[in-house]
Amino acid sequence: AQSVTQLDSQVPVFEEAPVELRCNYSSSVSVYLFWYVQYPNQGLQLLLKYLSGSTLVKGINGFEAEFNKSQTSFHLRKPSVHISDTAEYFCAVGSNFGNEKLTFGTGTRLTIIP
């Protein structure tokens, strides 16, 4: 069984400040890790993904995340946020061990303060 924990339900950050959204996962098999963003009243958009290879992955809109197997983490970072980054961010885990479903965390609402 897989699970994802996003400890921070809400993160307020001043504009142009850095941000880190935390994600920890649990799985008994090899995993693939994802961050999705959901803007108000919209669907889910993939920000970035880790499938294999380099543990530092870069995504759209200046976001990046680092896969840390020993700490079972996949934290999302951005060095300088903008008002347009205000959204809900979901971490998700998948595996190819017999199924391809995604297991999502509870989400982190990022609010940018002007």
Next chain:
Amino acid sequence: EPEVTQTPSHQVTQMGQEVILRCVPISNHLYFYWYRQILGQKVEFLVSFYNNEISEKSEIFDDQFSVERPDGSNFTLKIRSTKLEDSAMYFCASSERTGGFYEQYFGPGTRLTVT
């Protein structure tokens, strides 16, 4: 850029009524999924579908739910007799293939309100 589309964007129905949520996956994709998100909660997997049959379903996906690919383009989720707790945003997703994990592309969702 190809995208997954869903109709309607918002559906209001009375408890006990049947609803059909429609999705048009990306044309060359082979795997289809339904997820739901109850307001304020996380996105939950409902069912995956491949080669005209269910690959996997969650505990949520009971006998009240069914999925179908009635033609070469549509993928539908039917709730036979809706309950208040079925009120949620329903997302359809599709992926090109699996085995090594390929990105799932999500549609904009259908907000279902059961009164």
